[in-house]
Amino acid sequence: MVPDARNTASxxxxxxxxxxxxxxEEAERLGVAVCMAVADSGGNPLAFGRMDGAPLMSAKIAQDKAYTVVAFNGLPTHRWYDMIADEPALLHGIVHTDRLVIFGGGMPVRAGGELLGAIGVSGGTADQDRAIAEAGAAAVTGRSSRKP
Known part of the structure; x- marks a missing residue:
């Protein structure tokens, strides 16, 4: 190991x-066309897909959802609103932060408790995007990461 450095899984x-x-596959099962973005643990893009018919604006939103998750140590995007809803300064201030998304569709990908990266999905409802992101993350983790 190099002094003053750390190893990071990704x-x-x-x-x-x-x-x-x-x-x-989950998006097709739900009958929705989405954009999907996968980022590594540093928030760098690894892979992207846009299903036929997915909204064009969803491309950037999907990427920003994945980035939001890794930028905040694996916090899924659907958890943001409840955390800030009762704090007006945050609710009306932090939402203007570039690349921050505070609705469902961004999920962490973890192994052994370590954040490896994230998937962001956009194009459906927040619940659909979340379910699709969870299915994507499960391809690596082997289990659903659905939590309230």
Missing amino acids: LTYAAALRILPAAA
Whole structure:
């Protein structure tokens, strides 16, 4: 180990390529066309997919959802609103932070409790995006990460 440095686990490109089809399969099951973005533990893009008919604006939103998750140590995007809803300064201030998304569709990908990266999904409702992101993350973790 190098002094003054730390090792960080991160998703691989191969893992990202397993996440996208798992997410797309869930989107097809739900009957919604979405954009899906996978980021590594540093928030760097690894893979992206836009299903036929997915809204164009959803591309950036999906990427920002994945980035939001890793930028806040794995906090799923659906948890944000409840955390800030009763704090007007945050509710009306932090939402103007570039790339921050505070509604469902961004989920962490973890292994052994360590954040490896995230998937962001956009194009459906917040609940649909969340379910699709969870299905994508499960392709690596092997289990659903659904929590309230």
